[in-house]
Amino acid sequence: MSDILVIGHRNPDTDAICSAIGYAEFKRRTGTRNVEAARCGDTNDRIDFVLKSFLVPPPRFVSDVSPKVRDVMQTNVVAVPPNASVSEALGIMDERNIRVLPVLNEDRSCRGLLSLFKLSKFFFAPGNRLFDSRRVLASIRHLTRTLEGKMVFSVEPDREEDLILMIGAMGVESFAERLANYPHDKLVVVVGDRWDVQNLAIRERVRLVIVTGGLQVEPKTIEAAKKNEVSLILSPHDTATTAMLCRGSIAVSHMLHEHFLTFRDDEALADVQAVATESAFQAFPVVDHSGRTIGILSKSDFLKKVDRKLILVDHNELSQAVHGADKVEILEIIDHHRIGALTTQQPILFRNEPVGSTSTIVADCFFRYNVELTPSIAGLLLAGLVSDTLNLTSPTTTARDAEILGKLEQISGVNATEFTEKLFASGSVLTTKPAAQAITTDCKEYLEGGRAFSVAQIEELGFDQFWKRKADVLTALEEHRAEHGYFFAALLVTDVVLQSSLLLLAGSKSFVAEVDYPKLEPGIFQLDGVVSRKKQLLPYLTHALAQVKG
Secondary structure (H helix, E strand, O other), X not given: OXXXXXXXXXXXXXXXXXXXXXXXXXXXXXXXXXXXXXXXXXXXXXXXXXXXXXXXXXXXXXXXXXXXXXXXXXXXXXXXXXXXXXXXXXXXXXXXXXXXXXXXXXXXXXXXXEEXXXXXXXXXXXXXXXXXXXXXXXXXXXXXXXXXXXXXXXXXXXXXXXEEEEEOOOOHHHHHHHHOOOOHHHEEEEEOOOHHHHHHHHHOOOOEEEEXXXXXXXXXXXXXXXXXXXXXXXXXXXXXXXXXXXXXXXXXXXXXXXXXXXXXXXXEHHHHHHHHHHOOOOEEEEEOOOOOEEEEEEHHHHXXXXXXXXXXXXXXXXXXXXXXXXXXXXXXXXXXXXXXXXXXXXXXXXXXXXOOOHHHHHHHHHHHOOOOOOHHHHHHHHHHHHHHHOOOOOOOOOHHHHHHHHHHHHHHOOOHHHXXXXXXXXXXXXXXXXXXXXXXXXXXXXXXXXXXXXXXXXXXXXXXXXXXXXXXXXXXXXXXXXXXXXXXXXXXXXXXXXXXXXXXXXXXXXXXXXXXXXXXXXXXXXXXXXXXXXXXXXXXXXXXXXXXXX
């Protein structure tokens, strides 16, 4: 994810998308690196029409900008398969200076964790379990590989067995006495150049003889091993080292912590930190939605700083911003709406102007600082401007909008009037979307006097489609209000040709009673001459809200 995201509000409209793309381009052309336009909601048919018209791809979708596990995890996963030996695993842990090693299956799912603490208990058995230090759980082939030795002869070399380690470092008489104390088919005898001990062990049909020191074995000893079906390995190491490596030949699958924590890469850091801190483990596998291990999160990774920053366009209230905006640094705000409740940790650039669109402000940045404006970006900003001002007919329109629009027409080569007609004919959300999606395509949340509410707007060519779907839309609006616990939910359906609207309200009776516009049906009011949510409807609704008692 880029270091700086230029992003509009949730449920973005054309102006939010176009101004984000335009301002990201302005920042790049004025020297800001690692800046990218983004969106935190779906595009609609009109936005898609605009982007296609000027051959510009949609901004990348980002649903949440709060620091995630993936932002700080280690992506170079050092791991071993379940059949690796403990000796191999220890070599990797020592070389990489790590204390916890994941054991991964072929599909990269995590089988378990190896820890230095558990391995140290294995190699250094306590006084009450000294016999454990002589157990060897491995196959003969695994032993040979761990010892880097030579398998001279073997019987069933791939069968994993629970064996007993015995060192033949004594006289043959003493060795024979000790040999009688153990089941011969479980014994691994480690011996140097004591040919008498070698041959006694073979005659007694022990499971395995390991000759140490890189020494050669006499041909008659090899023949005896074959005759008695005793496996025989040559080790290049001395006896002490060989004995230690035999213990380390156990497969890591037997040494796992099988109860361990994993985190998903898309989990918020703040959500997992407390759980990770309380865990006895120092590191945790990070998995994707398929359960594949894609990273490692250590406790020290929580100290890393996630250097992600935001530039908000076309809004300035956290209730409308991308999720997690309160967890990262906001560098700038470029907007033309009322100033809501938003605090920052440090001074920021906050450009808020009473003009008809944020695209107007962004275009002015290019002109004010003599920054080159390409025809495609000029076209996008033109689209954002005419969409928000209904081609300069909205009450929010200013002389500055008209002046900027003239310049954008000239650079883009686009006639604003002709483009506006095509834009609003490009898609009716009441025709193309289910009612529940149609009422949230351009919807904003507000907080006033401790009460949360939403105001959505749909712009149509006439009201025919609305009246056909009136019942579905009213039901969806009430369900939307109930789902979010809003005091009320409002929907402004605007006819961009007649320059008038219908207001739909779902909320408490006490609030609806404060609305004095002509009522056409229960919950539906006629608002002649009202086309602006920002400048006409929102002030009216907040005034009505203030009149509600209790």
